[in-house]
Amino acid sequence: MSNALTITNKGDTEIVITRQFDAPRHLVFEAMTVPALVRRWLLGPEGWSMPVCEINLSVGGHYRYEWLNADGRTMGMGGTFREIVVPERIVHTELFDEDWTGGETLCTQEFVEAGACTTLVTTVIYSSTAARDAALRSGMAGGMETGYARLDAIFAERLAKEEAQ
Structure with a gap:
């Protein structure tokens, strides 16, 4: 499996986003849950x-995230954690301030480790087919991949430091 992001439809209202990282599961889980790390990569x-x-x-x-663009535009979102199994699974709600997704979504992140790699499988359930399709047309995949590429660099840097010690 390459490290390319894949997005597939599942049913009428779901998408499944899959991405492999060359890092152990505990590091990928940490990157999704520690604010100092999230700020470094979740930027679109x-x-x-x-x-x-x-x-x-x-x-x-x-949780609450707010982004600021260099031109002054802002975007915000937040949600509530429903289930946490460290370092295997996180289930949370998600709602953007401008609610472009047609209501609250339910997101499940599963962290699957195989060897020195971890596959992150994120399932997002939207309020309707129209909301799901709008999200797919939004450029979400490109923004996610840009962030995940930053995350790849963070993992490479961290693993190199650990090997040097």
Whole structure:
């Protein structure tokens, strides 16, 4: 399997996003849940920063992300954690401030380790087929892949430091 991002439809309202990382599962899980790391990679296209990244990683805990573009545009979203199994699985809700996805989505992230690699499988359930299709047309895949490429670089840097020690 290459490290390319794949997105497939599942049923009428779901998508499944799959991406492999050359890093052990605990590092991939950490990259999704530690604010200092999330701020480094979850930025989408160039020109965006994340001034707000709050994560209360507990069942019932909330998270909040706010992005700022160099031209002054902002985007925000947040949700609630429903299930956490460290380092295997996270289930959370997601709602963008501008609600372009047609309501709250339910996201499940599964971290599958094989050898020195981890496959992240994210299933997103939208409120309707129209909402799912709009998300697919939004350029989401390109933004996600840009962020995941940043994450690849973070993992490579961290693993090189660990090997040097």
